[in-house]
Amino acid sequence: MSKQISVIGLGYIGLPTSVLLASKKYKIKASDINEEVVQLINEGKVHISEPGLDHLLKEAISRGFLEAYRQIQKSDIYIICVPTPFNKSTEIPSPDLSHIENVTAELSLILKPGDLVILESTSPVGTTEMIGNQLKENGVNIEEISIAYCPERVIPGNIMEELVGNDRIVGGLNLDSTKKASDFYRSFVNGNVIETDSKTAELCKLTENSFRDVNIAFANELSMICENYEIDTRELIEIANLHPRVNILDPGIGVGGHCIAVDPWFIISDNLEDSKLIKTSREVNLNKTDWVIKKIIERAEYLKTKNIACLGLTYKPDVDDIRESPAIDIVKSLRDYGLNVLCVDPNLNLRTDLGLFSLEEVYDKCDHFVILVSHKEFKSEELFKKLKDKEVQDFCGVLSNT
Ligand code: SAJ
Numbered sequence: 384m385s386k387q388i389s390v391i392g393l394g395y396i397g398l399p400t401s402v403l404l405a406s407k408k409y410k411i412k413a414s415d416i417n418e419e420v421v422q423l424i425n426e427g428k429v430h431i432s433e434p435g436l437d438h439l440l441k442e443a444i445s446r447g448f449l450e451a452y453r454q455i456q457k458s459d460i461y462i463i464c465v466p467t468p469f470n471k472s473t474e475i476p477s478p479d480l481s482h483i484e485n486v487t488a489e490l491s492l493i494l495k496p497g498d499l500v501i502l503e504s505t506s507p508v509g510t511t512e513m514i515g516n517q518l519k520e521n522g523v524n525i526e527e528i529s530i531a532y533c534p535e536r537v538i539p540g541n542i543m544e545e546l547v548g549n550d551r552i553v554g555g556l557n558l559d560s561t562k563k564a565s566d567f568y569r570s571f572v573n574g575n576v577i578e579t580d581s582k583t584a585e586l587c588k589l590t591e592n593s594f595r596d597v598n599i600a601f602a603n604e605l606s607m608i609c610e611n612y613e614i615d616t617r618e619l620i621e622i623a624n625l626h627p628r629v630n631i632l633d634p635g636i637g638v639g640g641h642c643i644a645v646d647p648w649f650i651i652s653d654n655l656e657d658s659k660l661i662k663t664s665r666e667v668n669l670n671k672t673d674w675v676i677k678k679i680i681e682r683a684e685y686l687k688t689k690n691i692a693c694l695g696l697t698y699k700p701d702v703d704d705i706r707e708s709p710a711i712d713i714v715k716s717l718r719d720y721g722l723n724v725l726c727v728d729p730n731l732n733l734r735t736d737l738g739l740f741s742l743e744e745v746y747d748k749c750d751h752f753v754i755l756v757s758h759k760e761f762k763s764e765e766l767f768k769k770l771k772d773k774e775v776q777d778f779c780g781v782l783s784n785t
Contacts (some may be wrong), residue, residue: 387647389458391486393451394501394586395641395704397428397464399542405443412456413449424451432703432730435543437759444669445724446737449626454488460499460567467504469645476645477652478507487514491521499529505588505642507649511581521769531555531564532581534588539640539702550574554584589662592646593661596630599643603671606634611752617780636755636778637709640700644668644707672709675751675778676716679753684724686774691717692749695756695779696728696737703730710755711737725749729760742766750774757781 385408390401392416401413415421422431427444429437436565443449455461465482483504490500502511511532515525533553537545551568554578555561561578567574572674579587587668602620609616620631638644650659683691698708705711714737717724725740727747740748750773754761756777766780775782 384705386458386459387624388460388462389456389642390462390464391415391455392463392465392482393417394464394466395431395539395542395598396537397432397462398424398431398440398529399433399546400462400503400535401449401612402436402439402443403543403546404571405446405448406439408448409571410762411443411449412452412458414452414455418453421451421453424449433539439543443781447689449621455486455493457493457495457705461490461494461501463500463502463504463506466641467506469648469651475655476648480506480510480513483514486519487517488521491518491523494518494523496524496527496530499531499560499567501564501567502530502532503535505533505534505592505646505649506585507653508582508589510587511554511556525556529555529563530581531560532612533564533568534632535585536588536591538629539699540705544654547571547573549656550614551576552579552584552587553577553617553637554579554581556581560702560783578785579783586650587652592643593650593664594688595632597612597660597664597667599638599754600667601633602632602634603637604667605631607671607674615783617783633780634671635709636675636713638668639706639708639710641706642702644698669779672712675709675755676713679713679721680722681774682685682776683717683751686751688751688774690720690723690745690749691751691753692740692745693717694727694742694752694754694761694781695758697724697730697756700757700779701759703732728756729758752776754779754781 388409388411390397390413393413401411405411405527420430427441429440447548452548463486465486467477469476470479473596515530531553533551551572553561553565555564565576565578606616647661651662682703693714696710697705702736714724725745726737727742727745752773752775754777761781
């Protein structure tokens with residue numbers, strides 16, 4: 384009989400993972416503390432938009448391979464996909480592990496010998512050990528269960544593909560746990576499954592996202608330097624990238640999303656003295672957003688802008704996710720400054736309280752346009768022509784790519 388699987392947390396990772404496993408004919412009893420989410424999923428409706436997810440969810444529900452609950456259901460394998468937010472109120476933001484702690488407390492009551500517990504949430508080094516210790520304190524004999532860390536590594540917008548195709552890193556609290564968890568991933572992943580220990584797996588995930596943050600910081604710093612010389616940054620980067628060993632990323636309005644803008648802090652808060660480059664990169668990327676705000680305000684004052692159109696609100700192109708979005712910070716700051724901002728985002732379907740307009744509506748109302756996110760809808764010849772007579776500040780290379 385195939386193992387019963389419980390996926391805990393039905394967000395950006397838990398829901399696609401549940402649906403994928405259900406498509407491989409695993410029986411999934413998933414859970415989420417949000418009643419509304421549970422209800423939607425049981426009706427076969429998604430609460431996040433991700434290519435391919437909708438169709439697979441409907442199939443999983445109608446064939447009875449996936450059921451959602453408020454409480455964690457007794458199973459053989461538990462996959463923890465709950466959020467690990469960070470506490471922004473302190474000088475150095477630090478991770479908030481309360482969701483993992485709550486899940487572990489619940490698991491303490493239902494685990495049985497032979498069960499496998501896998502943590503997928505991005506977590507600071509030592510979190511898997513913390514789960515083991517908490518279970519032990521709660522009276523669970525952790526010698527009889529397996530506990531491992533296996534970070535998710537998928538990119539929003541291509542999750543369903545990457546869940547199967549990407550390599551996975553599995554680090555158990557002991558060799559047996561590593562083996563058991565690796566075998567499980569090998570049953571549905573086409574990429575390689577790399578075995579290591581839990582601390583290496585935890586730091587590896589943080590390293591990958593910090594690597595990207597540091598490299599985006601380099602691009603963002605270059606863009607500010609280029610402005611001082613009146614050099615086109617994108618042309619410069621294109622030429623520099625022709626060198627066989629140079630690969631500079633794209634500058635933008637800062638780094639958003641729930642991963643790259645957050646995860647480096649999990650390293651920094653634990654290693655303040657030894658993570659100066661990672662910390663500085665985080666600061667450069669945060670500062671880039673302030674720099675953009677300053678540039679827009681300077682221009683608006685010069686032009687005596689009445690209505691300003693901001694194109695793009697999500698944290699990156701072609702997703703509907705606004706978590707840690709620098710575009711939102713920019714819009715708020717411009718409004719606080721007293722500017723009348725009209726937002727356009729074809730991916731958001733009026734879901735925000737920021738007030739959304741269509742592109743057509745803002746053409747008539749605004750003379751000053753700011754492009755913040757390079758959604759595919761903005762990369763059109765038509766828009767390019769229409770904006771010819773407008774004042775345009777393009778911070779994400781939309782116009783140079785049309
Ligand atoms: N960005 C730039 N310039 C670039 C690339 C990205 O400014 O050249 C910005 C984006 O606009 C966005 C932010 O960086 O605001 C992050 O976007 P992203 O596409 O780089 O990454 P995420 O946050 O969507 O997903 C990352 C991925 N990590 C890596 O590529 C190392 C993904 O594989 C992880 O699974 C995910 O974080 C996660 O969940 O941790």
